[in-house]
Amino acid sequence: METYRLDVETPIGILEIIGTEQVVQSILFVELESKRSMEKDVPNVLRQCRDELNAYFRGERMTFTFPTEQIGTTFQHDVWDALQTIPYAETASYRELAERVKRPAAVRAVGATNGRNKLSIVVPCHRVIGSNGKLTGYAGGLWRKEWLLQHEKQVAHQPQ
Numbered sequence: 001m002e003t004y005r006l007d008v009e010t011p012i013g014i015l016e017i018i019g020t021e022q023v024v025q026s027i028l029f030v031e032l033e034s035k036r037s038m039e040k041d042v043p044n045v046l047r048q049c050r051d052e053l054n055a056y057f058r059g060e061r062m063t064f065t066f067p068t069e070q071i072g073t074t075f076q077h078d079v080w081d082a083l084q085t086i087p088y089a090e091t092a093s094y095r096e097l098a099e100r101v102k103r104p105a106a107v108r109a110v111g112a113t114n115g116r117n118k119l120s121i122v123v124p125c126h127r128v129i130g131s132n133g134k135l136t137g138y139a140g141g142l143w144r145k146e147w148l149l150q151h152e153k154q155v156a157h158q159p160q
Helices: 044-055 074-083 096-100 109-115 142-156
Strands: 004-010 013-020 022-029
Touching: 013 044, 013 109, 022 044, 044 109, 074 096, 096 109
Parallel strands: none
Antiparallel strands: 004 013, 013 022
């Protein structure tokens, strides 16, 4: 199955969206100087992803509706599903996440699975923090994790 790429400029760097004609498979920060993708041949699902991410960064969207697909074990899918239960602008610890997937002793495995998440922002691994309340590991860099958490808090506290 053919895959497509679309790069999106955000306030915190370029996100590379990869997917098929039906699903988004990856949304990851990349260190590039300029956009690499041509938009004319990009499937609608990638355009929808781009548009929803842009709305997220403008503070106009808190959830996402485009179809996604991640390949992983049952445990990994349980963790990725649990990540999506962390409310917008809130955080959970790795330990809390392990308890949510009914594997309280699997804190390190939860952390490793969190690090394998290929759907940044949409599967909100940036909302997971250490038990001591400190920011820990984020594939996009801790400064981006901090920015995303601050952004969500600001949006959540704006008057409606």
